[in-house]
Amino acid sequence: MERLAAGVRRLGLRLTPRQNEQFQLYYQDLVGWNRRLNLTAITDYEEVQVKHFLDSLTVVLALNQPLPDRMRLIDVGTGAGLPGIPLKIAFPDISLVLLEATRKKADFLRYIVQKLELEDVAVVVSRAEEIAHRPEYRQKFDLALSRAVANLTTLVELTLPFCTVGGRFIAQKKGDLEAEVQEARRATFIMGGQMVDVKKIELPELADERWLVVIDKVGETPPQYPRRPGVPAKRPLK
Template sequence: MELLIAGASRLDLELNPGQISCFQAYYEELADWNSRINLTAITDYHDVQVKHFLDSLTVVLALPKPLPADFKLIDVGSGGGFPGLPIKIMFSQIELVLLESTNKKADFLRHMVQRLGLERVKVVTGRAEETAHLPDYREQFYMAVARGLAEMAALAELTLPFCRVGGRLIAQKKGDIAAELSVAVKAVKILGGGTIEAKSIEIPEFTDSRCLVIVEKVEETPPQYPRRPGIPAKRPL
């Protein structure tokens, strides 16, 4: 895990032996399960350290300091557990929900939670468009995170309803996203979000352009959002 350790140090994170063991076990389970179900196209040991684990940990650049004692985070469209599980490995005190619509991927996430002995983690199988209307999840989180979920306008509709007022959405993005963010301004405002901020990730382990898109939740999301499954992506606000 040398690449992860070095990259994490650039984020002012120091991995202890227990955390290193967790990441090693995570890699081994990911590689094993990926031979049976499609979790990721990235399977090389070094690539997983950088493109999955370290990439997930860049979210710490948007975390409040210090973390509130009752900090709750939801990872929307978690897939193989990124970025939620690496964040949980580093910050064991947070309460984490992993939302994943695919049953087999959700099974993997439950296996990983048990395998790593993580507490205060719940795996929910469901669509964001439906789960965000349930009282246990609607506007209950300090932070919603998403990686590669959708274009920003649709992503905002799938994530902002989970954030409490005063919380924030963190979307991990790559490449030139200026036009995408410009289009999303209207949707973000409708959904209760404030100004969109793009924070560049500038560490040498990444050879491409990456950023965190940060949106503060300033008002409650109107009750009709998110719309029915599939509609946010087909007809963005």
């Protein structure tokens, strides 16, 4: 994991031998399960270190400090566990919920959480539109994350309801974002959010354009949001 280690140092972090071992095991099982589950199109050893593991950890660039102990974090649409599991490896004392709608992917997540001996991690099989209305999840998290490819306006509706007032949502995005960010401003306001930064990731290991869209939760989300399953994607708020 030399490329990961080099990138992590640029983020101001250090990995212990145990954490390096966890990343190695994660890679092996990610590739192994991928043969039957299609978890990722990226399987090359060097590329996974950078484009999955290091990229997941770049969210620390949008925080004023490393993730504090007991921070409540939810990874919405986590897929193969990205960015949640790399962050849990690097910051073992956070409390993590991995939200994934596909049951087979959730099976992988439960397996890898047990394999890596990660504590205080819950794997929840549900859609964000449904679970965000449950009291035990609604406005209960300090930080919500998503690397999903969905439009930012859709992501805002799916994620901000999970954030407590004073919490933060960070979307990890790629490519030209100017129009997408502008289109998401009204939805951000409706959901009780305030867009505070669009931060470009500048690491030599990640040469393509990658961004962190940072939205703070400044007010309550109206009770009717998110709308029923599928609607935020089909009819984004305008």
